[in-house]
Amino acid sequence: MKIRLELLTYGYALMNVKQLRLFHEVLSTGKMSRAAERLNFSQPAASKMLGNLEEKVGYRLFFRQNGQLNPTPEALYLHEEVVTILRSLKRLEDSFERAKYGQLGRLNIASILGPSYSFVPEVFNQYAKDSSDLKLNLQVHNSRTIRDAVASGQFELGLVDKTAPSSSYNSVVFDLPCFCALHRDHPAARNEVLSPSLLDGEIWITLDPEHTSYQSLSNHFLTEGAIFNPRIEVNATLHSLPFVRQKRGIAMVDVVNLQHFKEVYPLDEIVFRPFTPTIREPMELISINSRPLSKPAAEMKSLLIDRLTGLCKDYDALIQRATGQA
Structure with missing residues (x-):
């Protein structure tokens, strides 16, 4: 007769995890004392647990011979599925632990x-x-x-x-400070700090006019009576840097993009200078x-x-x- 242990339906109602682990250890070691020791059970408690399991399933799982607990044919058949279940439970326990530490x-x-x-x-x-x-x-x-x-x-x-x-x-x-990106050959690159007066009339590569950096630049140039000359518009800050490299103008770069550019695409042709008043993105x-x-x-x-x-x-x-x- 084919006997099958179904974990999610029949199996869980029939036996608990401790009984499954005890079943596996007894079959693996052939000794109740050794199985109890591995599971940190007392030997009387382990013997009682195995007896309860055999009572639930309705047939013997082990028989004693020459001081050894030997599995019945039914136990040998069931052991493979019990091992599969225990491995699944171990993976589940590990998943709970990894989820606890945000690793899953x-x-x-x-x-x-x-x-x-x-x-x-x-x-x-x-x-x-x-x-x-x-x-x-x-x-x-x-x-x-x-x-x-x-x-x-x-x-x-x-x-x-x-x-x-x-x-x-x-x-x-976060108010990200911004820096001017300009070609190293640009006359203004000799200055440690740039300002609207130093960049009066220079060509700018900017984001769209609704963007905060554009509006801040425009206001600072207006306040100092300098000419703000946006000529090239891009939709992402890093897209402005190839134009800077080609000496097409000056761009304002926030520190997140600046850090990326310096670490991933370092180009000697482009230098970065602080701008005052400080522009923030x-x-x-x-x-x-x-x-x-x-x-x-x-x-x-x-x-x-x-x-x-x-x-x-x-x-x-x-x-x-x-x-x-x-």
Whole structure:
């Protein structure tokens, strides 16, 4: 007669995990005393547990011969399935443990273009380390799409351009200091700090006129009576740098993009100088608030906050030293 142990239906009602482990150890060692020792049971308790198991299934699983507990044919048949179940339980226990430390699951993050190049991957690498079971879904979209996706729960975290506050998600704002990117042969590159008066009438490569950096530059030039001359418009900061390299103009670069450029695409032709008054690029880290963050998302959020805060602090200190404010 074919006997089958079904874990999710018949099996769990019939026996508990301790009994399954005891069954496996007795069959493996042939000794009740050895099985009890391995499972940290007393021998009387183990004997009683095995007796209860045999009573539940309705037939003997072991018989004693020459001081040894030998398995019946039914026990030999069932052992393979019991081992499969115990291995599955071990994997489940390990998964619970990894989830406890944020090493299991799927991390869904959306980002505007700049931080997606190396900033988010570097922070993720710092968090994930050697965890091969943590999956990352990093998608690049515009700010409006990301806000809608985080609000709806499609993504847990998002990096976006700053806009009006919203109750649809949680938000942390960072004012990223910006630097001028210009060709090393440009006459203004001889200066340690640049200003509207030093760049009067120079050609600029900018983001669209609605962007914060564009409006700040325009206002500072206007205040100092200098000519602001935007000639080339791009939709991402890093796209401005090839034009700078070709001596087509000057660009304003926030520190997230600046860090990426210096680490990944260092070009001797381009130099970066502080600009006064300081131009800042506000960026938001938004997170879902309709449900608790997963452990990986919560810890990744904390790391992103620390990294962005530290980046702003380091470059603000550099600007202060360059402008004599330190």
